[in-house]
Amino acid sequence: MFLKPLPDRITAGGVEFELMTKGEGKSLLFLHGPLGVDADDPLVARLAKSNEVIVASHPGFGLSSRPDFVSTIDDVVYAYLDLVEAMDLKDVTLVGASIGGWIAAELAVRGSDRFTKLVLIDPVGVKLGSREERPIYDVFGLTNDELPDMYFGSRDSGLAAMHDLKFPDFPEAAAVRHARNRETLSLYGWAPTLYNPKLLQRLHRIKAPTLVLWGDKDRVVGVAYGQQYAAAISGAKFEVIPGVGHLGYYENPDEFGRRTQAFLSAGRSR
């Protein structure tokens, strides 16, 4: 998860993106979750069998730079718009997980005709419930040791995904990568905690066919939150994947890959 940096660099919108392109076929822009992404990402590997996957670290994550003016998710969205235009990507499927799903939804409401399909995996970004409710778990209060339990369906699968948190055994770059990812998540998501108060009202703007996948053991945002999120997007499909948590695509990448590909291969009409 934090061991193999992405090999390429592209500068767009003032951001030097750490990036990887894998596979052949239609363009698929993969937007990673709160723990970052690396070259060994299991879902990226599966999606690359049938698509040309472009995956970058968000500004401030991994080795992507973060200029001073990029300090909110809104800024990240514009950086990605610049990236997509710089690479001249067209007919792009957006696949975003967690905070990547938030970014994907924000990209989709912006009105660009470059994005033609949307897959959201346990996205955050929307405020549901009253002012006295917090349906999104406060991940900022977790110690590093607690991350596997909260982000995954079980501590065991979490530790497997997170290399048993054996940072002392890895090169220093891995610890730096993880620490930087955690800090940047704070910058973008501390308060309001992992949501944009305006996004819910904007979701009606999404015209692209949308699939929303949810781990039934998601402890960060529960299935009920996911159902409401999907219901706000016209025509969106909502599918629950059993036995996995918030970052379930590490735990069962085959299932997430299969369902995503089935959705992408289905006809364009809704």
Added chain:
Amino acid sequence: MRFWHFCEQSMHTAWAKIDGPTKVTVPNSFCDPKLAHEFYNRYLDEWMIADELGYDIMVNEHHASANCMSSSCTLTLAILARQTKNARLVALGIPIANRTDPYRVAEEIAMIDVISGGRFEVGLVKASPFELVLSNQNPTRIMERFWEGHDFVVKALTHVGAPFSWEGEFYQYRNVNLWPRPLQQPLPPMWMTCSSEKNARIAARLGYVCATFFNGPKTKQLFDSYKDEFLKVHGKPAPADRLGYLAISVCGHNDAQVEERYNKVKTYLDTQPRTPKGWINPPGYESVELNAGALKSGKKGRINFGLPENPTRQDMAEGGIFFAGTPDQLYKQYLDFQRKVGGYGQVLMLGQAGYLDHAETVDSMTLFAKEVAPRLREAVKNGVEAEAVAA
């Protein structure tokens, strides 16, 4: 040499009843407002006694804590501005990076300074990491917020004339107009708390008092950095009053009494780690380098104030954490520590903590004021502590 009496205004009677953290997430059902009424007024009484004994006064700020009920240091200092006569009053400190309205901070500073007759001294601080959970301000960019807040407060306090505007990144004001203006001109004396050499140098450049808490013998390097930078920037040696050090300080008439008081106060140290684990270090508060280093080494930073396991009273004193003794013993402990770190003029004393009751606190404060402070002042005046440093 100034001796500052400090107390965190705790509700220590709750500590034994609480299971787990004593701050941030601890339910406020553990706060008995009737007891709080008694404690606040007792601590204020002790500060008034400190004033009469010739101490100066230090007040801090924390939130949602059974360890410290001083949820507004300026509020406490406003009371003392009116109720004390001679003591200097230092806020150490106002957590400027947690406050969303630095204009309000400047107004409170000016009011206290004016009401006190120009006795206020202002420490602007970064604050503990878990305070961000209460203020909800972002852990990242905390120092950028701090400095913009600091710059704003200094400008507001020193500006005389028509209102000015401020269109900063973090704070925007269309009409800044400080009424009252502070009594001390151009502004009250400024302090910073420092634990890194980098920040000590920043404080030196600004000419602020550099204060450090429980930092131990390695404070020598910190103070040396300050002195080095001060000399470079201001062209003269840093006066001793530019440096401050905080430790617990308890005095008794005989060894048995010292031991009893020491044990009552030591409970304070045992309570310090009782912070919710996840809020000890919110991501972004510390630098990426520091956090990555901790992940790589598997270490959790300084443990137990750098003291050996099961520290003795002697370990505590030599470690600069807890000076406890009869007047003779305290005189020696303070002098030894002064020599160890190269001398400092602002002696910050946590003189009440834990279960030390009112009578004991007053007795300890009085004994120190009468039998230790004058000797230390004399020693420093005669350069006694400087001799050992030069050697």
